[in-house]
Amino acid sequence: MVFLTTARFCFAQKGRDRVLADYLRPAVFSLSMVMVHDVVDPPAASRYYAYVMLGAYAIVSRHDKALVAPDAFIRNYPVSGADVADTGYDYRIAAAFSILETGRVMLPSGYLLEAEEQKFLQLLKKEKWPQRLIDRSIAAGRKATEKVVAWSKGDGYSRLSAKLRYSPLKADSSWFPTPPAYIEAVEPHWRTIRPMLIDSASQFVPPALVGFSRDTTSTFYHLVQEVYRIGKDTGAKATAEQTVAWFWDDNPFAITTSGHMNIGLKKISPGGHWMDIAGNAAGVAGLDFDQTVEVQTLVAVTMMDAFISCWDEKYRSNRLRPETYINRYIDPRWHPFLQTPPFPEYTSGHSVVSTAAAEVLTYLFGPRLDYTDDAEQLFDVKPRSFHSFRDAAEEATISRMYGGIHYHDAVINGQVEGKAIGEYIVDRIKHAGIRPLSLY
Structure with a gap:
């Protein structure tokens, strides 16, 4: 390819x-x-x-x-x-x-x-x-x-491969592998990776998650029901919300089955999607070579730190996915519209990373840049147009709930986490002397 x-x-x-x-x-x-x-x-x-x-x-x-x-x-x-x-x-x-x-x-x-x-x-x-x-x-x-x-x-x-293999915790609230492949937890020790710009993996701890509960009157049960309704894979024509979810899926682990075979669907990662957005925006704005390298570098190092921060929280809170809760306690035949990725739920990685990247891009390009995102066209995903990077990040954030793979607090608080990371990085590069681009 x-x-x-x-x-x-x-x-x-x-x-x-x-x-x-x-x-x-x-x-x-x-x-x-x-x-x-x-x-x-x-x-x-x-x-x-x-x-x-x-x-x-x-x-x-x-x-x-x-x-x-x-x-x-x-x-x-x-x-x-x-x-x-x-x-x-x-x-x-x-x-x-x-x-x-x-x-x-x-x-x-x-x-x-x-x-x-x-x-x-x-x-x-x-x-x-x-x-x-x-x-x-x-x-x-x-x-x-x-x-x-x-x-x-x-x-x-x-040194990651030398660390102890991760075993799912036994608590009802804890993450557990999900269908169809039941892949083991991905990168449980990623918090130990050296960051590029932030001080440490735990510098940006998000707001507290809603506590696990089986009580049908609880706030958590309400969050589950929200995903149950909107994120179900019905096999029918995709809703407008599910079209958004599919556009931002970016799940490199997605598979389909044929008999006893698992077949990888092959998709770019969230980072790959935003790297292409950065390159696309550079072309739309007519940036020269040096400016384009600067933009893509700043987006890349921002996303690396955003993933380190997000993965620190994922394996601290270790919350189970909606699919696990719903199959256990509500409907064993329920499947999400998107396949559930193989790592804990809170916070949403796409929410954190997209928001952080959008903050840096907004600092560089300004609050409005009209562009058409065709990063997924090679994978038969239709392009979508946006007026700003923050608009795109907002859509990427809510897409995870639309797809049935995240609760609402994970996407909203992931956005809070990502914004804090992005603002910190903008402040850091600003103090280093990196200025917004002169586009006109």
Whole structure:
């Protein structure tokens, strides 16, 4: 599937900066397609996007003094002056190539990106860049990859596999694996990953959840009934709410069954969706290469921290999914419209991550930017149009209840958590000297 990416985006004869700026969106999407192939879980996907974009940003910020060096706002980032040399190559080629190369090195099936790298080289030759300049630029891109990959090895990811395997808790209120595959809990120790901008995984604890209860007069039972009514898979034509839910599903674990076989449906993650929104917005606004790298980097590192914060809460509150409660206590034949993801319910990951990303994008682009989100078109999901990033995040937030996989307090309080993260990151990058984009 990765080989379809360049075909999605046709390049007209434009200035070289425009050609390379336009290439960034398909370059990042090619990584998303490899993650789809590998069924990379959402928190891990956000980590890959962050390091991939940081390698590119380190190169660009060294050459464009309008951009702030990464060590000015990324915690514990090595001094960026040591990344690559200053002269003898085209930094834009180096940065674009490093996106692919870092993905090739870090992703489990990164070898699939070798074909995309060759397509990129063919694009450069088509645009008549001198071969010697190309060679030097590729070498600089590889050097940036080496630096950022080396730094990534200290974030705790390699130690996750050595931690104790997660076992579901025995309490009635606790999360338990759900149909159809009953996949074990995903990334139960993600809170131990080193964040990019926030102080710690527990810095942004959301408001308290509504307590578990089987009492039919309780607030929690009311939340369950709300999901039971609106999020049921009836097998009939999708409602307007379910159309929204399907658009924002972004569940890389979704499967269908055929006899005794489980077949993966292959979808991008929430992080992949928002990375494409960022690239899409950059194109709509006509951003140049350097600005586009800046936008996608800031969105990527924001989402990595948002997932760390959200996963900290998920495995602290450890609440069961609506599907589990409803099947146990109300209707054993009930199924949600969307498949339930394999991790605890509170807070909603999409609510946290979408809201945080939208806050950063709103700071950069302003409160209104009309765009059409076609990130899922390759997966036969019709595009939807939005007037702002906050509008999109609002829809992504409520979509989780529409899909039958979250209670109302998890999406609303996830939004609170995401907004707090986003506002903190905006304040941090603002103090580092990163300013809103000049679009007009």
